[in-house]
Amino acid sequence: MMYSTCWRLVSVNTTRSTSRLYHYGNNPTIKLNTGCPIPVLGLGTWKSKPGEVLEAVKYAICVGYRHIDCALLYGNEKEVGQAIQAKICDGTITRENIFVTSKLWNTFHGNFCKVKEGLEKTLTDLCLPYLDLYLIHWPTGFVQGDELWPKSPNGEIAVSTEHHFTCVWQEMERLQKIGLTRMIGVSNFNQAQINKIMSIANICPVMNQVECHPYLNQVQLSSFCKEKTINITAYSPLGARDFVSAGTPGPLDDYMISCIAKKHCKTAGQILIRYQIQRGHVVIPKSVSPERIAQNFEVFDFSLSDQEMNMILALERGKKGRIIKFLEAAAHPEYPFTEQLEKSDPAKKKA
Numbered sequence: 001m002m003y004s005t006c007w008r009l010v011s012v013n014t015t016r017s018t019s020r021l022y023h024y025g026n027n028p029t030i031k032l033n034t035g036c037p038i039p040v041l042g043l044g045t046w047k048s049k050p051g052e053v054l055e056a057v058k059y060a061i062c063v064g065y066r067h068i069d070c071a072l073l074y075g076n077e078k079e080v081g082q083a084i085q086a087k088i089c090d091g092t093i094t095r096e097n098i099f100v101t102s103k104l105w106n107t108f109h110g111n112f113c114k115v116k117e118g119l120e121k122t123l124t125d126l127c128l129p130y131l132d133l134y135l136i137h138w139p140t141g142f143v144q145g146d147e148l149w150p151k152s153p154n155g156e157i158a159v160s161t162e163h164h165f166t167c168v169w170q171e172m173e174r175l176q177k178i179g180l181t182r183m184i185g186v187s188n189f190n191q192a193q194i195n196k197i198m199s200i201a202n203i204c205p206v207m208n209q210v211e212c213h214p215y216l217n218q219v220q221l222s223s224f225c226k227e228k229t230i231n232i233t234a235y236s237p238l239g240a241r242d243f244v245s246a247g248t249p250g251p252l253d254d255y256m257i258s259c260i261a262k263k264h265c266k267t268a269g270q271i272l273i274r275y276q277i278q279r280g281h282v283v284i285p286k287s288v289s290p291e292r293i294a295q296n297f298e299v300f301d302f303s304l305s306d307q308e309m310n311m312i313l314a315l316e317r318g319k320k321g322r323i324i325k326f327l328e329a330a331a332h333p334e335y336p337f338t339e340q341l342e343k344s345d346p347a348k349k350k351a
């Protein structure tokens with residue numbers, strides 16, 4: 001499958017941002033639909049353990065990262081906050097030099113008080129007065145309470161349909177209006193769900209954060225979001241090694257990626273990150289290793305050719321390529337990856 005798309009790095013601003021207040025050093029930015037810049041490369045923090053993430057975030061900021069991707073669910077926002085504070089205190093950055101994203105967890109889908117409670121917990125833990133970007137983590141609500149993974153009596157996750165994500169979106173808009181977050185967006189939303197948001201929104205989402213790597217390229221969703229002026233952040237861009245069982249081969253082990261890496265004297269990780277940036281996506285690889293944090297930032301000194309971009313794109317595996325299936329929420333009517341639930345047609349198999 002070949003695409004004639006021109007893969008040039010579209011409108012990436014490698015100089016200091018034109019925005020008076022918010023500027024991000026040497027981390028190139030793209031503009032969101034608000035006109036505000038976002039650094040194209042951020043540090044992921046899912047599964048970065050307390051005890052590791054403090055040093056990882058501090059080191060990343062020293063290396064030049066100006067974008068940290070967080071979530072209440074990750075259980076490490078306190079340490080991420082301590083790291084950001086440490087780098088503000090030692091004068092490396094100001095609050096305006098660091099783009100911080102976090103996400104509203106499913107058990108906080110509710111009325112304004114509940115949604116605000118979710119954001120306020122994150123702000124308290126991060127020790128920040130406001131976020132740059134707040135995302136609805138998933139379109140699926142869970143039953144509210146102290147448990148982040150509430151269980152029904154039958155042992156399944158207790159999903160809740162009481163507050164549809166369109167209502168949650170309206171509360172997100174209020175959070176932006178009162179200044180607790182500069183911008184709002186969504187994560188793990190499919191096209192139909194984006195359309196539902198657009199039909200009621202006064203504020204257009206700036207971002208849809210979704211799984212994206214060569215085995216799940218999200219070509220359709222990416223161009224659909226682009227049409228709607230919504231940017232894509234590619235999560236698990238390296239294949240989420242902390243999540244898959246040890247030894248499962250992923251895009252980092254792909255022969256094609258290693259050939260391209262060799263040609264550019266780069267690592268497979270750097271190719272996978274550069275690939276997303278050239279697609280116009282924001283990308284948030286996670287690492288707690290100083291060596292890999294630094295390596296993952298060295299992606300602005302080379303380019304992939306159109307042919308290489310197409311070769312990587314051709315590694316697409318469709319629904320088999322999805323790693324984060326989130327089947328815990330499969331019973332929810334707004335479960336976003338319905339293709340994951342479709343059984344393969346045995347008649348087709350025989351043909």
Ligand SMILES: NC(=O)c1ccc[n+]([C@@H]2O[C@H](COP(=O)([O-])OP(=O)(O)OC[C@H]3O[C@@H](n4cnc5c(N)ncnc54)[C@H](OP(=O)(O)O)[C@@H]3O)[C@@H](O)[C@H]2O)c1
Pocket residue numbers: 043044045046047069070137187188209210234235236237238239240241242243252267269270284285286287288289292293295296324
């Ligand atoms: N919105 C959502 O629902 C959602 C879902 C998943 C992820 N995310 C976000 O996206 C971020 C990234 O995704 P992810 O954490 O799933 O996985 P990822 O970034 O694809 O991969 C992280 C894994 O790759 C390793 N790694 C990092 N750099 C490497 C390199 N250059 N070479 C080889 N291995 C390398 C890391 O190990 P070391 O740490 O040991 O380096 C870690 O095991 C998350 O941390 C989170 O912030 C969001």
